[in-house]
Amino acid sequence: MKLTNSIAPVFILAMLWASLIVxxxxxxxxxxxxxxxxSSGSVSSSTSDRFITSSDNPGVELNHNIRVTDTVGKVTVYMNILSMEGRGTDGQAYETVSFRESTTVQGLISLFDKSLRYESALTGDTF
Structure with a gap:
Protein backbone atom coordinates (compact mmCIF):
# COMPACT_ATOMS: atom_id res chain seq x y z
CA MET A 1 0.00 0.00 0.00
CA LYS A 2 1.38 3.38 -1.01
CA LEU A 3 0.88 6.00 1.69
CA THR A 4 1.21 8.81 -0.82
CA ASN A 5 -2.04 7.74 -2.49
CA SER A 6 -3.84 7.29 0.79
CA ILE A 7 -5.71 9.51 3.19
CA ALA A 8 -3.76 7.96 6.09
CA PRO A 9 -0.88 10.51 6.16
CA VAL A 10 -3.33 13.41 6.13
CA PHE A 11 -5.43 11.80 8.85
CA ILE A 12 -2.40 11.03 11.03
CA LEU A 13 -1.08 14.58 10.68
CA ALA A 14 -4.51 16.02 11.42
CA MET A 15 -4.84 13.91 14.57
CA LEU A 16 -1.34 14.88 15.70
CA TRP A 17 -2.11 18.56 15.14
CA ALA A 18 -5.47 18.26 16.95
CA SER A 19 -3.81 16.57 19.92
CA LEU A 20 -1.38 19.48 20.24
CA ILE A 21 -4.11 22.14 20.20
CA VAL A 22 -6.36 21.13 23.06
CA SER A 39 -43.95 48.40 53.35
CA SER A 40 -44.10 51.12 50.69
CA GLY A 41 -41.68 53.15 48.62
CA SER A 42 -39.96 52.98 45.28
CA VAL A 43 -37.67 50.32 43.78
CA SER A 44 -36.01 50.32 40.38
CA SER A 45 -33.43 47.85 39.11
CA SER A 46 -31.68 46.87 35.91
CA THR A 47 -29.40 44.05 34.85
CA SER A 48 -27.36 43.69 31.68
CA ASP A 49 -24.87 41.09 30.52
CA ARG A 50 -22.61 40.06 27.67
CA PHE A 51 -21.53 36.43 27.50
CA ILE A 52 -21.76 35.24 23.91
CA THR A 53 -20.86 37.59 21.07
CA SER A 54 -19.95 37.31 17.42
CA SER A 55 -16.82 39.48 17.61
CA ASP A 56 -13.33 38.17 18.32
CA ASN A 57 -13.01 38.42 22.11
CA PRO A 58 -14.76 41.30 23.86
CA GLY A 59 -14.88 39.37 27.14
CA VAL A 60 -17.77 38.84 29.52
CA GLU A 61 -19.65 41.48 31.47
CA LEU A 62 -22.37 41.58 34.12
CA ASN A 63 -23.98 44.75 35.51
CA HIS A 64 -26.66 45.00 38.20
CA ASN A 65 -28.08 48.27 39.53
CA ILE A 66 -30.72 48.91 42.18
CA ARG A 67 -32.19 52.08 43.66
CA VAL A 68 -34.58 52.10 46.62
CA THR A 69 -36.10 55.30 48.01
CA ASP A 70 -38.37 56.38 50.86
CA THR A 71 -39.18 53.09 52.57
CA VAL A 72 -38.95 51.13 55.78
CA GLY A 73 -37.64 47.63 55.20
CA LYS A 74 -34.66 45.55 54.18
CA VAL A 75 -32.69 45.47 50.91
CA THR A 76 -29.96 43.00 49.96
CA VAL A 77 -28.02 43.13 46.70
CA TYR A 78 -25.40 40.56 45.66
CA MET A 79 -23.02 39.38 42.96
CA ASN A 80 -21.30 35.97 42.80
CA ILE A 81 -18.64 35.03 40.24
CA LEU A 82 -16.98 31.62 39.78
CA SER A 83 -14.39 30.87 37.11
CA MET A 84 -12.66 27.49 36.86
CA GLU A 85 -10.01 26.72 34.28
CA GLY A 86 -8.38 23.43 33.39
CA ARG A 87 -5.06 22.63 31.81
CA GLY A 88 -4.45 19.89 29.29
CA THR A 89 -6.87 17.04 28.83
CA ASP A 90 -7.19 15.54 32.33
CA GLY A 91 -10.36 17.52 33.14
CA GLN A 92 -9.07 18.64 36.54
CA ALA A 93 -9.33 22.23 37.72
CA TYR A 94 -6.02 24.06 37.43
CA GLU A 95 -7.17 27.46 38.68
CA THR A 96 -10.28 28.66 40.48
CA VAL A 97 -11.17 32.33 40.88
CA SER A 98 -14.22 33.38 42.87
CA PHE A 99 -15.68 36.71 43.89
CA ARG A 100 -18.64 37.44 46.15
CA GLU A 101 -20.14 40.72 47.23
CA SER A 102 -23.26 41.35 49.26
CA THR A 103 -24.64 44.55 50.75
CA THR A 104 -27.63 44.77 53.10
CA VAL A 105 -29.42 47.81 54.50
CA GLN A 106 -32.29 47.66 56.96
CA GLY A 107 -34.53 50.18 58.68
CA LEU A 108 -35.63 53.61 57.50
CA ILE A 109 -34.19 53.95 53.98
CA SER A 110 -34.31 57.39 52.40
CA LEU A 111 -31.97 56.40 49.52
CA PHE A 112 -30.07 53.21 48.72
CA ASP A 113 -28.30 53.19 45.36
CA LYS A 114 -25.94 50.34 44.45
CA SER A 115 -24.19 49.44 41.18
CA LEU A 116 -22.33 46.16 40.75
CA ARG A 117 -20.13 45.50 37.71
CA TYR A 118 -17.98 42.54 36.65
CA GLU A 119 -15.88 42.50 33.49
CA SER A 120 -13.33 39.94 32.33
CA ALA A 121 -11.45 39.73 29.04
CA LEU A 122 -8.21 38.41 27.60
CA THR A 123 -5.68 41.18 27.15
CA GLY A 124 -2.31 41.25 25.47
CA ASP A 125 -0.63 38.25 23.91
CA THR A 126 -2.11 35.07 25.36
CA PHE A 127 -0.30 32.52 23.19
Missing part, protein backbone atom coordinates in the same frame (compact mmCIF):
# COMPACT_ATOMS: atom_id res chain seq x y z
CA UNK A 23 -8.88 23.50 24.55
CA UNK A 24 -8.89 22.70 28.27
CA UNK A 25 -12.00 22.41 30.39
CA UNK A 26 -13.52 25.73 31.44
CA UNK A 27 -16.47 26.71 33.63
CA UNK A 28 -17.79 30.21 34.28
CA UNK A 29 -20.80 31.30 36.31
CA UNK A 30 -21.90 34.84 37.15
CA UNK A 31 -25.04 35.79 39.03
CA UNK A 32 -26.37 39.02 40.46
CA UNK A 33 -29.65 39.95 42.08
CA UNK A 34 -31.42 41.48 45.02
CA UNK A 35 -34.22 41.00 47.51
CA UNK A 36 -36.42 43.76 48.87
CA UNK A 37 -38.81 43.58 51.82
CA UNK A 38 -40.64 46.88 52.37
Missing amino acids: IPAYHFRAEAGHSVIM
